[in-house]
Amino acid sequence: MDLELTKEDLAFRDEVRAFIEANLTPELQVAGRRLTSVFCEPRYSLPWQKILHARGWAAPAWPKEYGGPGWNEVQRAIFAAECARAGTPSLSPMGLKMVGPVIMGFGTPEQKAYYLPRILAGEDYWCQGYSEPGSGSDLASLQLRAVSDGDHYVLDGSKIWTTHAHHANRMFCLVRTSTEGKAQQGITFLLLEMNTPGISVKPIITLAGEHEVNQVFFDGVRVPKANRIGQENQGWTVAKYLLEFERGGGSAPGLFVGLERAQAIAETADGDDRWHRRRLAEAEIAVAAIDMSERRVLSELASGKNPGPASSMLKINGTEAMQRIDEISIAALGDYAHVDQMDAREPGSNIPPIGPEEGLTAMPRYLNNRAASIYGGSNEIQRDIIARLVLGL
Template structure:
């Protein structure tokens, strides 16, 4: 198994670096470096997406036939790593990485022709309607009803933890179209417009004091059946397909950036704390192990193999390492960690930070990333998968 980059890969890496250096504006770089979540606000992510789209690089995993670059697994990993190291704003995964591949796999020719170009250009900004109050990780227990009425479904119920619903003009949504048989058998996958009458969005403010997630209410919302992806009552199959993209790996570059930030915070702090230096060293070892594991999975994918339960392992290790690095950063700041400075974090702000500038995002990231071991399939669920598929329990 060859885990090193070839000469062609190194040349591609240099091409990507040169492009980012020439096109990533100082404002966009600053916005990316000061992200406090895995999601970047569209006022920064969409301009960067437009720049990438002009080069044909907005959707690294898309095949050429749908407007993607047709890159190999290795090229995609190189591109993601270079974007992370440069501090580029993250693009919303809802359209490009999640519903886009679903439309390619299950959509009609008409749906592909309409939606895919709009996803690439950023004209459509998507949110995900999966979780509901009371259902948690048990997605099959969802209760948002969709009653058939001629050429439409009529929706009543709600979704929760809906990231960026306040910005989105479209949602991909799981609804219950039948209560017969197993819960999984009565679910349907729909696409809908957020300005449809009967939809209302209620903000949920996070521990970090930020408006990232929402609860979305549906009161007699009419959605055309032409917006259904796949067959009625077969949405569970579509949903599982989408989750394969949501739970992808590739966390090592971002973890390295976070670790470097934690190290700079430690250097800026006064004193020499041996215990803190030890925690940094242990985190470095963990990130290095994740990096090597991701390289092994990448090599397997490049060889046409399925990573299998390795994706669950990387999800666990990646999110827990992220949380460990956040804790180290907060501890390194001491009393400065508790200072709330949202205005100073803005990309165009001229407000000076209280304490080390590197610490501006430490506490918000710590608070926001507590959810990382829950979303995308909780780490407890991932351990169950490993227990079944690897240990045979």
């Protein structure tokens, strides 16, 4: 198992680093460094996506035949690490990392030709219609009905926690097309336009005071059957395929950046320096272990091996380490952590921060990242996977 970068890898790293330094504007860098979740506002993420797209780098994991760079596993990891180090705005994963690969795997030639170039160019901005009131981690219990009517489905029901639905012009959605047999067997995967008559979006303001998620209502919404991905009642298979991309790995570079931020905050703290040093040291050890595990998985992938349940292990450890780092930052900030400074966080704002500048996003990050151990399959579910596949329980 070779964990060191080759000369070719190092040359590629330098190429990526030089490109970012030449193209990342100060405003976009501030927006990237002040992210409070995995989602960046499209007014910042889309300009950066267009810059990357012009270079052919908007979708690192896409094969060349669909407009991607055709990078190997190591190159993708290097690119992600350099983006994290530089503080680039994160691109929305809904199109590039989730529905895009699904369309490649299950879409018709016509669907691929239409949707994939639009996703790459940022012409379509997607949201995910999975969770419903009473149907979160247990997606098999979803109830949004899609009744067949000629060449269309008619949708009635609602979706909830729909991230960036207020920005999106398209949604990929799980709907119930049958109530017979097992619950999983009556689900279908649809693509729809958000301006379709009968769709309404209600904002949900988070504890962080941010408008990131929504509830979406469907009242007699007509969706062409040509927008179905895969066969009717086979959406569960498509959904499981998508979750493989949603869970993913590669969290160590971002965790190291979070550690640096927590260290900068701790250096301004008036509290117990020994406590902060100990907690930071413990977190650094955990992140180093995650980094080594990700390198091991990367080495296995590069040699054509399947890492198996390692993705579940990394999902658990990565999200819990992130939450631990957030807690350290909040504790170090003390009373400053509770000051609402949403306006001061905006790139270009002339409002001075109250307390250390590194602490502007500490509380929103802490609150938003509580969801990290839930989305993409909760950590409890990941532990069940490990119990079955590794321990044989």
